[in-house]
Amino acid sequence: MKKSKTVKLFAVSAAVLAAVSCGNKKADAATDAAQLPEGVTVLKLDSLTLTTIRDDEGDKRMPNSLFYGEADSAKVDSLSPDGSVPSSISCFLVETQGKKVLFDTGNGMEHGGMLLKRLDSIGVKPESIDYLVLTHFHMDHIGGMTEGGKPVFTRAEVYVPEAERIYWKYMSNQNAKAAADAMAVYSGKVHCFKYTDALPLGIKPLAAPGHTPGHTVYQMGRLLIVGDLMHGFDLQIQDPGICPSYDMDRRKATESRKKYIDYIRKNKLVTAGMHFPGNGVKDSL
Numbered sequence: 001m002k003k004s005k006t007v008k009l010f011a012v013s014a015a016v017l018a019a020v021s022c023g024n025k026k027a028d029a030a031t032d033a034a035q036l037p038e039g040v041t042v043l044k045l046d047s048l049t050l051t052t053i054r055d056d057e058g059d060k061r062m063p064n065s066l067f068y069g070e071a072d073s074a075k076v077d078s079l080s081p082d083g084s085v086p087s088s089i090s091c092f093l094v095e096t097q098g099k100k101v102l103f104d105t106g107n108g109m110e111h112g113g114m115l116l117k118r119l120d121s122i123g124v125k126p127e128s129i130d131y132l133v134l135t136h137f138h139m140d141h142i143g144g145m146t147e148g149g150k151p152v153f154t155r156a157e158v159y160v161p162e163a164e165r166i167y168w169k170y171m172s173n174q175n176a177k178a179a180a181d182a183m184a185v186y187s188g189k190v191h192c193f194k195y196t197d198a199l200p201l202g203i204k205p206l207a208a209p210g211h212t213p214g215h216t217v218y219q220m221g222r223l224l225i226v227g228d229l230m231h232g233f234d235l236q237i238q239d240p241g242i243c244p245s246y247d248m249d250r251r252k253a254t255e256s257r258k259k260y261i262d263y264i265r266k267n268k269l270v271t272a273g274m275h276f277p278g279n280g281v282k283d284s285l
Helices: 015-021 021-031 073-079 115-121 141-146 162-167 174-185 251-265
Strands: 040-045 049-052 061-063 084-086 090-096 099-103 132-134 157-161 190-193 203-207 215-220 223-225 270-272 281-284
Touching: 049 115, 141 174, 157 162, 162 174, 162 190, 223 251
Parallel strands: 099 132, 132 157, 157 190, 223 270
Antiparallel strands: 040 049, 049 090, 061 084, 090 099, 203 215, 215 223, 270 281
């Protein structure tokens, strides 16, 4: 089995990124590693600047039991002998063409989310976000959209997969209510898209159903943001057929994982996953 490598990110301030020349980018950036706060890393990827922001704190791990489901528990335990796999809750800020795009918003401050605090620590204000792009409507992805019933990202245009919006619209649980409330707060700024639609800045939406009906991954150049394609990376990269209990349709989730693992490898993409361990980014699978 081919081992995945975590991207060696160069933690740099915005000023250093602007000043670094193409010829010595790596050396100059590495000298500024101490300037970024805990939970934040930065990667310069062609014309994109990717900032990863941990919405959680400490060492987050997913227990093996989360992945037992229809899988053989003995198989899961053999692939993950420590009894759990490293994970995270991460959001991703992409800057390009003078615009800021935030992919997902974490749990929200009311539920212990660290996104806003960490954005503030690097000088990024919520009102500076131009586009908010959602992978799906689970609470640890949309919880940070609002605070006290008001929008957090006041200037942002919000892009959501039409398939995801339709599904939750007709559900009656707490998650559906939270999604409906968030969409209402951003009324007039919500754009429900089909996969054939053109999104701003060349963002390419790709259907990845299974985790939820409208779960979506997004490509920007060599970067693929995969949402909740994998909750336990170290386990599921070994066997994509292993599903966490969070996957709503195991068959479709497995098909999506296999499809995009192949797509990533074929196209040599950098991958950012909301529950990947560490900073949430892998330079190869």
